[in-house]
Amino acid sequence: MRTTKAARRLAAGAALTALALVSACSGGGTHSGNAALGSKPPAQPQVDRARVNVLPGMPPVEDPDDVYAADRPGRLSPVVKDFPSRIYVPNTNSDTVTVIDPATYKVIETIPVGRQPQHVVPSWDLKTLWVNNDLGNSLTPIDPRTGKAGKPVDVHDPYNLYFTPDGKYAVVMASMDRQLVFRDAHTMKTVKAVPVTCYGVNHADFSRDGRYFIVSCEFSGEILKVDTARMEVVRQEKLPVQGSMPQDVKVSPDGKLFYIADMMANGVWVLDGDRFTRPRLLPTGKGAHGLYISRDSREMYVSNRGEGTISVFDFTRNRLTKKWELPGGGSPDMGGVSADGKVLWLSGRYDAEVYAIDTRTGRELARIPVGSGPHGLAVYPQPGRYSLGHTGIFR
Numbered sequence: 001m002r003t004t005k006a007a008r009r010l011a012a013g014a015a016l017t018a019l020a021l022v023s024a025c026s027g028g029g030t031h032s033g034n035a036a037l038g039s040k041p042p043a044q045p046q047v048d049r050a051r052v053n054v055l056p057g058m059p060p061v062e063d064p065d066d067v068y069a070a071d072r073p074g075r076l077s078p079v080v081k082d083f084p085s086r087i088y089v090p091n092t093n094s095d096t097v098t099v100i101d102p103a104t105y106k107v108i109e110t111i112p113v114g115r116q117p118q119h120v121v122p123s124w125d126l127k128t129l130w131v132n133n134d135l136g137n138s139l140t141p142i143d144p145r146t147g148k149a150g151k152p153v154d155v156h157d158p159y160n161l162y163f164t165p166d167g168k169y170a171v172v173m174a175s176m177d178r179q180l181v182f183r184d185a186h187t188m189k190t191v192k193a194v195p196v197t198c199y200g201v202n203h204a205d206f207s208r209d210g211r212y213f214i215v216s217c218e219f220s221g222e223i224l225k226v227d228t229a230r231m232e233v234v235r236q237e238k239l240p241v242q243g244s245m246p247q248d249v250k251v252s253p254d255g256k257l258f259y260i261a262d263m264m265a266n267g268v269w270v271l272d273g274d275r276f277t278r279p280r281l282l283p284t285g286k287g288a289h290g291l292y293i294s295r296d297s298r299e300m301y302v303s304n305r306g307e308g309t310i311s312v313f314d315f316t317r318n319r320l321t322k323k324w325e326l327p328g329g330g331s332p333d334m335g336g337v338s339a340d341g342k343v344l345w346l347s348g349r350y351d352a353e354v355y356a357i358d359t360r361t362g363r364e365l366a367r368i369p370v371g372s373g374p375h376g377l378a379v380y381p382q383p384g385r386y387s388l389g390h391t392g393i394f395r
Contacts, residue, residue, distance in 0.1 A: 055210035055228055057166030059385055059395070066253045067208050068297045071383045071394050073340045079126045080381035083144045085338075087345055088378045089354055090117035090131055091371025097131055097140075098354075098370040099147060102338065102345070102379075105356060105366040111149050113140045119334070119376025122387040122394075124163035124170075124185055129380060132158040134175075139188065144380055153188050156181075160202055160376070162389030164228055165210030171389070173201045173215075180215070182231050192231045198222040203248045206388055207273055208255025214273055216246035216260055223260060223269075225276050235276045241265040248334070250291040250300065250393075253315055261288040261302060268302060268313070284311040284320065290334045294359065295341030295383070301359070303332035303346050310344070310357065324362030326355060336379035336392045347374035 052061040063069035087100035090113070097117060099109040114136025121130045122144075131140040131149075138152040139161070160173035163185055170188060172181040180194040180201060200219030206228070207213065215224040221244030225235035239246060245264040251273070252259065260269040260279070267283040268291070287306025294301070299321075302311040308329035312322040326332065332355060335346035343365065344357040354374060356366040376391045384394025 052209055055165055057168065058210040059165075061208060064208070064255070066297050067251060067255050067395060068253055068293055070385045071293070071295060071297075073295050073383065075383040076339065076381055077126055077383075077385060080144070083381045084147070086144070086147065086380060087354065088120040088129060088142070088380060089347055089370050089374045090120050090376055091352075092116050092118060092134075092373035092375050094371030094373065095133075095136075096371050097142070097149075098374070100354065100368060100370075102343065102356070105368055107368065107370065109147065110371070111142070111147075113149065114138045114152055117375075118158075119160055119391055120378035120380075121161040121376075121389050122378065122380060122382075122392050124167040124386050124388070126381070126384075126387055129378060130161055132161055132376070134159050155183070155188055160204075160390060162204050162213070162393075163387060165206055165386075165388065165395070167386065171204070171213075173204070175200050175202055175218075180226065180231075180233075194226075194231055194233065196224065196233060198224065198236065203246075203390065205249040205251045205258060205393060207251065212273070214249055214251075214258045214260070214271065216249055218245050218247065221245060221264075223271070223279075225273070237276065237278075239265070239269060240278065241281065247289045248291040248390075250293060253293070253297040259291055259300065259313075261291055263287040263289050263305060266304075266306070282313070282320070284313075285309050285323065290332070290346065292335065292337055292344060295337060301337075301344055303335070305331050305333050305349060308332065310346075310362065312362075322362060324357065326357075327364055330355060330367075333377075334375055334391050335377040336382065338379055339382050345377060345379050347377040349373065349375060 089098040097111040113131045114133025116135040118132045118134045129142040137156045140152045141150040157174040157177045159175040162171040169182045170185045182192045198217030198220045202218045204215045221239045227234045243264045247261040258271040258273045269279040271279040284302045285304030289305040290303040292301045300313040308326045310324045314321045330348045331350040332346040333349040346355045354368045378391045
């Protein structure tokens, strides 16, 4: 079945290319759930540019049916191909970053940083890892080539950090300040501070075309839709469960839906981002928190922090297919997938440990002691052309 669909993709791509040569317009194909898994003809990126009207300055979408097409195993950017593979773990209570060698599962270094580091965030150009020192009001840069920390940069209330798809701006999730702060992506100088009326802005992801992003507001149970170019909140909605605490946000491979983990609703909200209509709840487990996409774009891993499990959602089947339990329990929080796609790395927020989980079987491969309060763990490097921030959202 997969070979047949790939052949159809190739034929469709050739037809669209031929049509573009004789006509001023190009046609769009019908979405197929497995189409993104087939090989692509060389002319496909040119067709995609016509099909997806991206934010000016944003790299073209490689495959309109799969925004994660550039994240396949082995597709490391030339920028990062010589970087050593490491796991960077910010310990919120210890004010340190633990560095783990994933080949040996051993801690190789502990880096002192600012007060209450929340996330380790790859920069848009992939050259720097930014440690978000939330209560320290600073960002500590780490050079992923050497593993050395640089001089902290003054940034107020940096709970989390994202980058606009054109690479121009960093977007600071200033949770306590109740602001989205657009800053120069390199100097971190403020360009525009956007006040919000919700409480606890924390996580986000961008639409396929990069023209808007969806933001979760943890403490008031709300979600925002933000126009990227205008730097303005254009929609706001209260989630329909009393006491909701939305967390991580991820867009579907085809870009049609957003998934928003909610640790009080014990599941994932499914939202039509374009229409911003009332979302529906997909129950996953107690304390649903982090969302991570597999290297083949078929599955999404949901960390259920309150029960020590990971739920697996299959995009092609549109349903949950598996639930993995950590032996002896745990508090799986934030993390990422290894460059080869074989290991899911997650911090154990309340257990001062990190989990390495086999993505084929769900088996725990290692449980590694780290500092107190490990949170936004980053696996680096990972495949992708550029980073949209958080612990590694790559396109």
